[in-house]
Amino acid sequence: MTIExxxxxxxxxxxxxxxxxxxxxxxxxxxxxxxxVMVAASLPWSTSATSILVVLWVIVVAPIIDWETFLRDLxxxxxxxxxxxxxxxxxxxxxxxGPWAARLHGIKPVAKLLMIPLFIYHFQRTQRASWVFIAFxxxxxxxxxxxxxxxxxxxxxxxxxxxxxxxxKNYIDQSQEFALCAFALALPALIALRRENWxxxxxxxxxxxxxxxxxxxxxxxRTALIYMAALLVLFAWRxxxxxxxxxxxxxxxxxxxxxxxxxxxxxxRIADIGVEYQAQDISGIASTAQRLTYWRKSMKFFAxxxxxxxxxGSIKAQFERDxxxxxxxxxxxxxxxxxxxxxxxxxxxxxGVILLYAIWLSHLLLFTRRTLAAWIGLVVVVQNVVSSLLNxxxxxFHEGWLYVVGVGVAGGTSLRGAVRRxxxxxxxxx
Numbered sequence: 001m002t003i004e005x006x007x008x009x010x011x012x013x014x015x016x017x018x019x020x021x022x023x024x025x026x027x028x029x030x031x032x033x034x035x036x037v038m039v040a041a042s043l044p045w046s047t048s049a050t051s052i053l054v055v056l057w058v059i060v061v062a063p064i065i066d067w068e069t070f071l072r073d074l075x076x077x078x079x080x081x082x083x084x085x086x087x088x089x090x091x092x093x094x095x096x097x098g099p100w101a102a103r104l105h106g107i108k109p110v111a112k113l114l115m116i117p118l119f120i121y122h123f124q125r126t127q128r129a130s131w132v133f134i135a136f137x138x139x140x141x142x143x144x145x146x147x148x149x150x151x152x153x154x155x156x157x158x159x160x161x162x163x164x165x166x167x168x169k170n171y172i173d174q175s176q177e178f179a180l181c182a183f184a185l186a187l188p189a190l191i192a193l194r195r196e197n198w199x200x201x202x203x204x205x206x207x208x209x210x211x212x213x214x215x216x217x218x219x220x221x222r223t224a225l226i227y228m229a230a231l232l233v234l235f236a237w238r239x240x241x242x243x244x245x246x247x248x249x250x251x252x253x254x255x256x257x258x259x260x261x262x263x264x265x266x267x268x269r270i271a272d273i274g275v276e277y278q279a280q281d282i283s284g285i286a287s288t289a290q291r292l293t294y295w296r297k298s299m300k301f302f303a304x305x306x307x308x309x310x311x312x313g314s315i316k317a318q319f320e321r322d323x324x325x326x327x328x329x330x331x332x333x334x335x336x337x338x339x340x341x342x343x344x345x346x347x348x349x350x351x352g353v354i355l356l357y358a359i360w361l362s363h364l365l366l367f368t369r370r371t372l373a374a375w376i377g378l379v380v381v382v383q384n385v386v387s388s389l390l391n392x393x394x395x396x397f398h399e400g401w402l403y404v405v406g407v408g409v410a411g412g413t414s415l416r417g418a419v420r421r422x423x424x425x426x427x428x429x430x
Contacts (some may be wrong), residue, residue: 006042007224010253012398018423019043027255028060028061028063028064028383029064029125029126031060032057032060032061032064032122032126033126033128033131033132034131035053035056035057035060035085036057036119036122036123036131036132036405036409037128037132037135038053038135038404039053039054039057039311039405040132040133040135040136040139040409041131041135041136041138041139042139042168043136043177043398043401043405044136044139044140044141044143044168044173044174044177044403045143045168045169046168047397050401051249054115054401058115058118059133059186061118061122065121069121070117071338073117073121074122077358077362077365078117078120078362078363078365078366078407078411079116079117079120079121081358081362082113082116082117082359083113083114083117083357084355085110085113085352085355085356085359086107086110086111086113086114088150088159088348088351088352089106089110089111089312089347089348090107090312092106092308092309092311092312092313092348092352093106093107093311093313094311095308095310095311096310096311096312096313096314096317096347097310097311097314097317098311098313098314098316100108100318102313102314102317103311103312103313103314103317104313105313105318106312106313106314106315106347107312107313109394109396109397109400110395112400112401112404113359113394113404115404115408116407116408116411118402118408119404119405119407119408119409119411119412120407120408120411120412120415121412122408122412123408123409123411123412123413123416124412124413124415124416125412126150126417128387129373129409129410129412129413132378132405132409133184133409136181136340137166137184137185139180139212140177140178140180140181141181141207142209143167143168143174143177143179144211144214146158146167147165147167147174147214147218147219147220148165148214150164150165150167151165151218163219164218164219165214165218165219166219167277169398171219171220171221171285172221172223172391172404173398173399174219174221175215175219175220175221175223175224175389176221176224176383176398176399176402177402178211178212178214178215179211179212179215179224179227179228179231179381179383180379180380180383180402180406181207181211182207182208182211182212183228183231183232183235183379183383184375184376184379185204185208186208186235186371186375187235187239187372187375188200188204189201189204189205189208191238192204201415215228215258216259222270223386223387223389223390223391224387225389226386226387226389227382227383227386227387230382230386231379231382231383232248232249233249234378234382236248236249238370238375238378239370263275264352289329290329290332290338291338291390292338293329293330293332294334294336294338294339294342295337295338295339295342297318297319297322297337298315298337298339298342298343298345298346299334299342300322301322301346302342302345302349304347305349306349306350307349307350307351308348308349308351308352309344309345309346309347309348309349309352310346310347311347311348312348313334313335313346313347314347315334315337315343315347316333316334316335316348319332319333319334319335319344320333336392336395337392338390338391338392339354339388339389339390339391339392340388340389340391340392340393340394340395341353341356343392343395344356350401356394360381360384360385363377363381363407363411364378364381364382366407366410366411366414366415367410367411367414369414371414372412373409373413373414374410374414376406377406377407377410377411377414378408379406380402380406380407380410381403381407384399384402384403
């Protein structure tokens with residue numbers, strides 16, 4: 001073979017290998033998208049399945065990451081702040097005064113935040129985010145249907161749960177999912193209404209009302225009433241005229257009054273707050289009194305170490321120390337104060353609280369555009385912020401992963417849309 005023929009064949013070989021690499025990359029991209037769909041579909045049903053699928057997703061995504069671009073993207077606050085928060089949690093084991101097992105265990109609830117930059121990066125580069133949203137909605141719709149069924153036929157429950165009408169997990173997780181779906185559907189319903197697509201409008205509203213009815217009549221997390229009110233006001237302010245906003249809010253008040261009058265279950269759930277507030281032991285229902293006790297003690301622990309807190313995994317040790325010689329609720333030992341801010345403040349002080357609020361703010365700013373992905377992301381963040389007033393939902397498995405996946409998928413889609421709108425030249429300059 002002559003030198004000339006070898007030179008001519010070299011580009012052909014390079015082109016062949018380039019084409020093969022591109023086909024492999026597209027296949028890996030599709031596999032990663034399908035795994036993300038499976039993660040979203042599994043969230044309402046199984047913690048184990050979600051954990052396994054997330055690990056598989058990372059394994060598939062890692063080889064197709066352009067690490068130079070990924071590291072450059074980390075300069076964005078929405079990417080960098082979760083990473084800094086995890087770094088603070090890792091450093092926090094150095095000044096914690098509890099056993100090492102507790103310190104290392106304290107990193108686990110925070111570590112999932114490292115997935116936010118990965119999800120955002122990936123969904124900036126794929127156009128299949130809608131698959132993930134649809135999979136989650138379909139999975140929750142199936143769960144909601146099963147919830148109505150097992151309410152009347154408890155023997156069909158696939159798992160032993162403590163609450164009627166809750167097929168798997170618990171009523172708090174179920175309410176979080178159903179409220180997210182109901183309010184995510186609000187914008188598509190409004191768009192269909194304005195386009196006078198009556199069939200689609202009726203379908204969206206029917207599904208929304210079925211989710212909300214399930215929460216109010218079957219299994220209600222009372223925190224849901226607070227974040228649903230916040231999301232309703234947010235939607236009205238963001239997408240409606242003043243007149244339409246007042247009409248919607250007035251209609252919501254009338255509907256809430258009718259549900260209150262017709263639902264003994266709802267009235268009992270609200271009446272329980274007064275009973276729980278007066279409880280002095282943990283033998284019966286004492287949720288409200290427990291929270292108030294946890295918050296009072298946590299604020300005292302925070303005041304003892306206001307700058308950097310007591311260290312990672314130190315919450316339980318602080319409650320153990322304070323419970324010595326006490327009785328009733330004051331003697332209860334927990335590792336969760338049921339408030340996200342206090343859960344952070346006890347462990348990492350004011351520095352941690354500032355980082356926490358910076359994360360929420362940076363993610364809110366991701367969703368300033370008026371697109372469906374931006375609205376879904378906004379619902380996820382606002383729901384988490386409001387529900388975290390009464391829970392530590394960013395650290396909980398289910399609600400934490402809802403936040404990570406929701407912000408990651410919606411955030412990546414929103415950033416891709418923003419770059420496309422600005423144009424390639426302007427995006428390259430930024």
